[in-house]
Amino acid sequence: MTDSKNLEVCGSVMDGVAEKGGVLDSPTKKTTVEYNVFPIRWLVLFIFVLYSATNSMQWLQYSIIQDAVVKYYGVTSITVYWTSMVYMITYIPLIFPASYLLDKTGLRITTIIGSFGTCAGAWLKVFSVPQDLFWLGFTGQTVVAISQVFILNVPPRLAAVWFGADQVSSACSIGVFGNQLGVALGFLLPPMIVRAQGTVEEIGADLQFMFYLVAGITSVLFVFILLFFKAAPPSPPSAAADFGSSLDSNFLKSIQKLLTNRNYILLLISYGLNVGVFYAISTLLNELVLTYYPGANEDAGRIGLVIVVAGMIGSVVCGLILDKTHRFKETTLVVYAASVVGMIIFTFTLDCGYIAVVYFSSIILGFFMAGYLPVGFEFASEVTYPEPEGTTSGILNACVQIFGIVLTLLFEWMLGAAGDRWANLALCALLALGTAVTAAIRPDLRRQAAQNKA
Template sequence: MYGRLEEDLRSTDSFDMIDKKTKSSRSSKNAVDTEFDHVDIDNSEVNLKNDEVNMKNVKVNMGNGELNMGNGKVNVENGTVNIDNGGQKMVNSQINMGTKEMDLGNGELMKTADESLSSNGNHDVGLSNGCKHYDLAIDADDNVKNSEVNLDNVEQYKVYKSRWFMLFVVCCLNLSNAMMWITFAAAADTTITFYGITSLQLNMLSMTFMFATVPLGFVASWVLDTFGLRTSLLISAWLNGIGGLLRNISTLDVIPADHAYTVLLIGQILAACAQPFVMFAPTKLAALWFPENRRATANMIGSMMNPLGNMVAFIIVPLVVEDVSDIPLALWIVSAPAFFITIVTTFGVRRSRPPTPPSPSAGEVNQPFKDGLKQIIVNKNYMILNIGFGAGLALFTALASFLEQILCPRGYSDDFAGICGALMIVLGMVLSAVAGVYVDKTKQFDEVLKVSLSLAVLSGIAFTQVSRLRDQHVWVALTAALFGGFGLTIYPISMELAVEVTYPVAEATSSGLCIVGGQAQGIIYMFAMQYLTQPLSYHELSLETGCHIAENSTTTVFEPQDWTYSNLYIFNVISTLAVITLVLFFKPEYKRLEAERKITALAKKAIEVEKSNKVTPVSTSQL
């Protein structure tokens, strides 16, 4: 029963004043209570004198678009109002209110540009995007006697405790997947000896994650936006779990030695395919399950589990792997969280979104994936953010993957390299937490991003210089920690900014493609850095090394390299260009926040007007 009567008062006929004396019941503060009320319709103007409506023996029947008023019966049909016993007839009586329309076709009152009121027993008043909802309790059925509208029962945006379980699942998946990603970078030399592979084959185990993310990033974004968060998490959990199992099987004696690396690589590829389905999830989770003033914090927590997984691997793997024979044990320890979270996700995650939205934007229907792609590729601010953030992510990934290979030729042990990697993550998580709370309160995403990236680049350049020197443990650890600390801070901030500057494009699309861009750049930079490595000088070879090199071994052994040119031409130059571009040309507009402010303001105004129970004179000239 949803008809529509556009309010366009075209008739210029004058009508006599209808004077009815009445007294309505007063059962609550929201009841309509009037006396000596008048309705004057004259020269296309509606005046409600004394701001009151007189209705005696009122019977409102909205079922068939019919209004019964005691001895006078008003039938609303096709824009014509017939007063049965009143002797008057209004033909084509429509009232146009500009962009606001009032429809009374089948008992529906709607303001299309601002708010809508549907009559279906329990009235639902919302904004045009369907984000704000009010429950208007009507103490009657379709036929209302002594009508009363209770506006106290207002449904506010609600959050659910289950949001923390969803965040727990995303965190565990991200952590376990990151542990498998960086496993072999934390024990590069021993892995090469165990599997009998080259340095390039070793680095391919880490680079598969980047190769997989680029094409599957589009698929993961589409799955998240089309099928929902639950489907994406299930795909990620099972790919991650099966990949971990195959990695462990590669160490068993039943696998021929010349096929062990192949089985290992297949398992690593499956785990890599799982990454985009969970790596893109924190932004979507924060938008769907958390209120506006907690989104950045929730996004930060979910996103930081990826580098936390790197840190755990950097700590555990060097501690476990004291000899080549310890590689199998390390793989089983690393894969244990993946097996656990696969079971939890399968049986614990039951839905993709909460029953009701926690914020205005969470209730919106996102744009289709293809339409979103078309919008973001022509969005200047988004493309600048994608390139700048992507460069930072790529360089952080490259440094984390090559950290042990960069440090051990200068005499730094695997344990020390693991400590440096852990410090990068720990400080990064601390600063990200601080930044997340800060931007939730201040909304200064742009300022935090630019300052953090600038400090990260300066720290990274310092690290590439001191890492060339021997016996500089304090400075190496300090500069690595600062680079990781400020570098990781930009991660959740950039994800939120990607959503803000592309709104209303779906969250998984805008944030996910930033990660895809970063992984694509990472592939290029990592290949270039390996290509630019140089053999160590005779002098360096004669000095003590921190690398595990098996003497008199018949298998392939690790060969230390000089990474000076790689760090100089790739790390330093690219990072400097990225920060200059972002600082000078990135001028974001917070579209999502602005839309939510408008929605909130309109909602508050609607509540105030409805609770006032006061009708003011309105004319077409005012509208």
């Protein structure tokens, strides 16, 4: 069974560049052609969401229980924070070969590689529980981090290949939702499983259980991907996807075009500032919360969970808004400005003495800041069409990692040198700067123009 769509499509053209080799020949402008979207697309998207979640849940696996890890392994706090930042560092040099591989081999091959790495890294951590083997756990964390390069730039491409023009923004936001779901679990589960106040023996047993749990889940998902994850549908889902299959993309030329696109460069800066701030807060959230609420280790994890769950809701809401209105510039600017407001509220309520208030302010912060992630992806694909979405989002994420490393280190230094109030205000100022940069982006909606011509 398939759902039919006529050529008269009017939605976002995120499906601009379809999976090579899996689509029909491009139609002429004067011919009315029916395009089919296949129900299996939802299974493919669902598997990807779970796979993405199992990778991102390991991002904060150590840093959210930083005090317990320091106590058990006898390492420094900054060493624990590097288990989070290694995600950012490995992404920067590897995203270009990963984007090239995605462009040339398609979704299935890159997804299998990323899933295998995520699974292998999780199993290395299983054997790192002895107190003198933290280096092995760090190695496993690095393998999982490397596997991330085969995940973060996939949502816009997967949406392009499998979904029609009236669902593509929503599909992209659901794909990003997988990463956020994993981060949410990363905030929630480690503080629940690992008893920070326990004895060294209890912490060791808890770590062993947590590592086995994650390794088991990633193993099952790897098998599911081998069996059920498909590269592309039998036929293209839309006119723009059909046209995209006829394009012979040149990877180096695409990068050159992207890096000379004024709107894209401005978006790189604004997107990097927003998500970099989110990374900094997420990495150091445990320290922030314990400063004012000693012993509230589980609350630190739950507050992180609240931030991300609110962002997951924000992502889906924003995706639906984009599919209905196609007002990319306006939506991006409003969400960004609201992130500034959310960060200001979080800054001035953190030390209020009532942790319930911190939960509330975290909802506002998370809804807009984490909800901005798919909006930035979509806006980037609009202003860079018809360049491959994998390359566009890959460079966008590489920029994010650079900002994430710099802002996390800056935030960590400011917390010690000036206190959390001034450190948080510095992040507020950076978000305000990002809002101004976003306002300078011209709404050159190239995907919209291409779809309207169709």
